[in-house]
Amino acid sequence: MTDMEAGILEDLPEIELISDEGLRTATIKAWALALSKSIFTRVRDIPGEANPGIMVMRRGGQDIHLRGVTKLALASVDYFAETFPEAVIDRDVIIAGGLCHDVGKAFECDPVNQARWKADASLVGRPSLRHPVYGAYICLTAGLPEAVAHIAACHSPEGDNVKRSLECIVVHEADVAWWKISAASGLTQDGTIPDHFAKMFEPRNIRSSTAA
């Protein structure tokens, strides 16, 4: 195992919960590929933000977000599996999809790319590819199944143009809940909440002892 792969497992220990060995390996491979094409060497070094400069967490990197979304999504799966055992939800796809849904942020949040796009957006756009699009490219290149690439591509508003899979719905709802609850709890930096969220609530003050 390379140092980069060991770092990925350390930052995203829920990878071990994926029961299928091939899916587990491809999940690590996807993150290793994304990081190797970026300035980042660890998942935890990618800033904890929904989009560059938007919903910027007071503390915690992208690893905290990915683990949180995966845990919320798994809680949904476990609840429905227990209460409605007739509902068929793929737990492995949820875990791999939860951990890889933002794999494209290694590209979109890369400060080198950000500076390039900001310098002249007329050349390749700003950003050229949002993280869902780039993330789908990474997932397919790394050998992850279509079901996981679909979650990377369509967990965001990009997915409003298609019918989402059941697993994508679960991750999408967990992702929105994670950001909405974080922002309403006052965990995001002042002035970084977009209007469509800001009109829904007034962020509560966090405890001063843990304030960043």
Ligand SMILES: [Fe+2]
């Ligand atoms: Fe996310």
